[in-house]
Amino acid sequence: MTSARQLYLYIVKNITVYPQKEAQAIAFMLLEHYMRLRNIDVLVDRPIPENSTQPDWDGIIKRLNNNEPVQHIIGSTEFCGLEFRVSSAVLIPRPETEELVQMVTRDYAEPDKNISILDIGTGSGCIAIVLARFLPHVSVHAWDVSDEALEVAKENARQLIADVTFAKQDMLNVTFPLPGNIVQFDCLVSNPPYVTYSEAESMRPNVLRFEPHEALFVEDSDPLLFYKAIADFGVHHLKQHGKCYVEINEHFGAETKEVFEERNYKNVEILRDINGKDRFVRAIWA
Known part of the structure; x- marks a missing residue:
């Protein structure tokens, strides 16, 4: 995937255990956490530099489809505007x-x-x-x-x-x-x-x-x-x-x-x- 939108669509398409709206929200969380890509980057289809380090997306998607919470995968969640570690x-x-x-x-x-x-x-x-x-x-x-x-x-x-x-x-x-x-x-x-x-x-x-x-x-x-x-x-x-x-x-x-x-x-x-x-x-x- 060479752009933010391509990557976003790939993640959403392959998350199968959640309704589409939830899969979309999860995809945005993952992109923000791993790639520092925001919602607006997806909307404008921002290119991803060729030398960018990306996680094992298929491995992450497999964990999600095994019902592991996205918050456990990324290790944190937001609460009242602050980032909390969770386990x-x-x-x-x-x-x-x-x-x-x-x-x-x-x-x-x-x-x-x-x-x-x-x-x-x-x-x-x-x-x-x-x-x-x-x-x-x-x-x-x-x-x-x-x-x-x-x-x-x-x-x-x-x-x-x-x-x-x-x-x-x-x-x-x-x-x-x-x-x-x-x-x-x-x-x-x-x-x-x-x-x-x-x-x-x-x-x-x-x-x-x-x-x-x-x-x-x-x-x-x-x-x-x-x-x-x-x-x-x-x-x-x-x-x-x-x-x-x-x-x-x-x-x-x-x-x-x-x-x-x-x-x-x-x-x-x-x-x-x-x-x-x-x-x-x-x-x-x-």
């Missing part, structure tokens, strides 16, 4: 989670030297790192139960120059004293496991085969397990009028809201994502 040890950040981060940044935009935020189940560190970058006046802490995930998160924080305090902690079995000896937080934020195993059959192979199940799934018998644990933790470790933000399963909006109301949180709200689905709950500990 099979962490979830690939989703656009919906960007909306969760935006809620927190809006609510804590006013400078206050004493604000502390805890990200529960940090994974790649995307939530905590973006909050630390966008809210430099806030003290950000992040927990995860996985050593492998914490290594990815710490590397992302180093690369993105974000001041986050990471610690290994299991929200379902919190050990004391808390990391850093912090007793109370102003804000809890979490995108916990919330997909039930009965929903797995409708999920794509690229998720089921390549993303960590412990970060995705909960038992059908107790789908609100993590929300109960987070809400209970907040009862004892949120400051007065502290806020809790969680991403939720769209099928359990009312039930998740009830978890917080039963524990005497106030102003509990179900908020919808950009697609109009129940996706977040925000609550205030009063």
Whole structure:
């Protein structure tokens, strides 16, 4: 292939496991990552210099057709305008989670030297790192139960120059004293496991085969397990009028809201994502 458009069309044509629009988006990601070719370069059919070093496109396409996520192939993904390393040890950040981060940044935009935020189940560190970058006046802490995930998160924080305090902690079995000896937080934020195993059959192979199940799934018998644990933790470790933000399963909006109301949180709200689905709950500990 001697031009950007020829290469783009070749990649799109040979990606067979995705609908065309997704194949096109993946092709643009690959061209940007490996060749520094932008969408406009494809549109104007920019020539590719003869001495350009190109990856093994057929090998990459084979991996894609084996349902390996493109983010794993290139090793990173964009989240809130920042580039995050990802691996099979962490979830690939989703656009919906960007909306969760935006809620927190809006609510804590006013400078206050004493604000502390805890990200529960940090994974790649995307939530905590973006909050630390966008809210430099806030003290950000992040927990995860996985050593492998914490290594990815710490590397992302180093690369993105974000001041986050990471610690290994299991929200379902919190050990004391808390990391850093912090007793109370102003804000809890979490995108916990919330997909039930009965929903797995409708999920794509690229998720089921390549993303960590412990970060995705909960038992059908107790789908609100993590929300109960987070809400209970907040009862004892949120400051007065502290806020809790969680991403939720769209099928359990009312039930998740009830978890917080039963524990005497106030102003509990179900908020919808950009697609109009129940996706977040925000609550205030009063």
